[in-house]
Amino acid sequence: MVVLSHVALDQFMKTCKPIDTHLFPTVIPTIDLNSPDVKSLIVKACKEFGFFKVVNHGVPIEMTRQLEDEASKFFSLPQGLKESAGNPNPFGYGNKKIGRNGDVGWIEYLLLSASDEFISQTCLSIYPDNPDVFRCALNNYISKMKKMGVRVLETMAEGLNLKGEDRYALSNLIKDSKSDSYFRLNHYPPRPEAFEGINGRNLVGFGEHTDPQIISVLRSNKIGGLQISLNDGTWVSVPPDDNSFFILVGDSLQVMTNGRFKSVKHRVLADNMKSRLSMIFFAGPPLCQKIAPLPCIMQKGEESLYEEFTWCEYKKSAYKSRLSENRLLRFVKRNHN
Numbered sequence: 001m002v003v004l005s006h007v008a009l010d011q012f013m014k015t016c017k018p019i020d021t022h023l024f025p026t027v028i029p030t031i032d033l034n035s036p037d038v039k040s041l042i043v044k045a046c047k048e049f050g051f052f053k054v055v056n057h058g059v060p061i062e063m064t065r066q067l068e069d070e071a072s073k074f075f076s077l078p079q080g081l082k083e084s085a086g087n088p089n090p091f092g093y094g095n096k097k098i099g100r101n102g103d104v105g106w107i108e109y110l111l112l113s114a115s116d117e118f119i120s121q122t123c124l125s126i127y128p129d130n131p132d133v134f135r136c137a138l139n140n141y142i143s144k145m146k147k148m149g150v151r152v153l154e155t156m157a158e159g160l161n162l163k164g165e166d167r168y169a170l171s172n173l174i175k176d177s178k179s180d181s182y183f184r185l186n187h188y189p190p191r192p193e194a195f196e197g198i199n200g201r202n203l204v205g206f207g208e209h210t211d212p213q214i215i216s217v218l219r220s221n222k223i224g225g226l227q228i229s230l231n232d233g234t235w236v237s238v239p240p241d242d243n244s245f246f247i248l249v250g251d252s253l254q255v256m257t258n259g260r261f262k263s264v265k266h267r268v269l270a271d272n273m274k275s276r277l278s279m280i281f282f283a284g285p286p287l288c289q290k291i292a293p294l295p296c297i298m299q300k301g302e303e304s305l306y307e308e309f310t311w312c313e314y315k316k317s318a319y320k321s322r323l324s325e326n327r328l329l330r331f332v333k334r335n336h337n
């Protein structure tokens with residue numbers, strides 16, 4: 001449970017700008033992975049929203065529920081035990097502080113590298129006597145997320161008309177044994193009573209940002225709060241659906257498609273009654289991977305909109321930034337600025 005001190009509440013009152021809650025109903029693209037039009041629908045959704053919901057995904061609900069139960073158990077542990085996962089640097093257990101540069105949110109989380117060894121180590125630190133239940137739940141779920149990420153990226157590549165080996169240009173990056181993927185469990189406690197009645201203010205769980213990786217695969221319990229920003233800047237609430245997954249285009253995919261796909265700006269507001277629990281797989285490339293437009297999608301004479309950089313360079317720069325910054329801006333070629 002996150003304890004709210006007067007100082008913390010004060011800080012939130014200062015940082016929480018009034019947020020327009022008058023959101024327009026927008027239909028979030030829903031993609032049936034078995035639909036015959038899946039390729040073109042995914043490409044359309046990535047161009048228009050950088051975001052879509054996936055149904056008919058084949059991930060067994062029991063596996064998801066099992067991890068959700070373990071995640072709830074973890075967040076109900078006494079504070080000291082949760083902290084045995086280590087300070088988030090970037091991996092570990094974090095409470096209200098997001099990243100290293102002063103961002104805060106009404107959230108507690110466990111951020112992990114998605115590698116087996118890292119997960120084993122962390123589970124052992126949290127549950128020295130019985131690490132296996134949490135470890136297995138995490139590993140089973142993450143391997144499904146990776147599989148779904150691969151399927152979605154291959155479908156996207158086909159939708160972009162990539163042929164032969166080029167169809168695997170995106171998915172190979174996350175299949176690589178050196179893929180730098182992350183996994184995150186987020187717990188947003190309900191908005192405390194003391195916060196209610198403050199005119200027009202919402203309590204920000206996770207402030208607006210784009211994800212730096214290739215794609216993120218997100219799933220939450222039945223509690224809403226996630227919002228995405230449309231190209232015209234309007235914010236749209238995403239109705240929660242605990243049977244589905246949401247795919248978010250990350251900054252790296254924006255670059256690899258030379259701006260055809262847009263990384264989606266999103267945020268989470270705390271619910272006033274119930275806890276939101278979300279689980280997110282961030283599919284990232286190997287550290288040494290060059291992040292540049294895929295040569296096979298470029299039209300004749302088309303130039304890259306971005307300077308060349310590696311994932312390692314991008315991550316270093318991203319982790320020095322505040323959450324809401326446009327992290328790609330410093331990599332945009334000057335004549336395109």
Ligand SMILES: C=C1C[C@]23C[C@@]1(O)CC[C@H]2[C@@]12CC[C@H](O)[C@@](C)(C(=O)O1)[C@H]2[C@@H]3C(=O)O
Nearest residue numbers: 090098099103211212318319320321322323
């Ligand atoms: C403020 C920050 C938190 C973050 C690293 C950063 O400096 C900017 C990007 C943030 C983000 C957003 C998506 C993921 O949740 C995350 C793990 C990531 O890779 O980039 C977080 C980082 C974090 O929480 O450490």
Ligand SMILES: O=C(O)CCC(=O)C(=O)O
Nearest residue numbers: 184186206226268278280
């Ligand atoms: O909790 C959510 O639904 C989204 C969280 C998020 O955007 C993130 O962890 O990067």
Ligand SMILES: [Fe+2]
Nearest residue numbers: 209210211266
């Ligand atoms: Fe995010």
